[in-house]
Amino acid sequence: MTKTHNQERTLVGFYAVDSGQIMLVDPCYVKDFKDGEEFEPTKGRHPFSYNGACGATLSEKMCGELAGGTACVVSSGYGDGSYPVYVTYSPDGRIASATIQFISETELRAWDPDYEGEEYD
Numbered sequence: 001m002t003k004t005h006n007q008e009r010t011l012v013g014f015y016a017v018d019s020g021q022i023m024l025v026d027p028c029y030v031k032d033f034k035d036g037e038e039f040e041p042t043k044g045r046h047p048f049s050y051n052g053a054c055g056a057t058l059s060e061k062m063c064g065e066l067a068g069g070t071a072c073v074v075s076s077g078y079g080d081g082s083y084p085v086y087v088t089y090s091p092d093g094r095i096a097s098a099t100i101q102f103i104s105e106t107e108l109r110a111w112d113p114d115y116e117g118e119e120y121d
Contacts, residue, residue: 007088007096015100019050020079021057022100025071032070046073077102 015022025033034049042055048067056064062075076083083100090096103111 009086009088009099011084012087012098013085014082015085016082017076017080019053021053021073021075023053023066023071023073029070076100 029048032048034047034052037049037051039054040051041058042049042052043059045068046052046056046064046066048070052066053071053073056066056073057075063073065072083102086099086101088096088099
């Protein structure tokens, strides 16, 4: 376990990425996802679809909300791969946060020799 902000961070698994992006969505909404569209990333407000996800992650912010909050999508660091997922727990045992780490501490230090860890947590 890794300490962050005086909380234990626990590895719970790995997230597989094959499109250079991830989507956070409540499983009950997956059935509403629009699939099979001709590829054309969207601009502005993004629908709950692959094109909407690509539109958000190809934007300047590299992330965004789909369909007014049905899902959020983010670009995945260096693209395709398998990324570790960590959780932190509240004092009463509930999950307080979940983090998917796209770029490791080692990679951040190689990229920025002055990196001390705080601003990227």
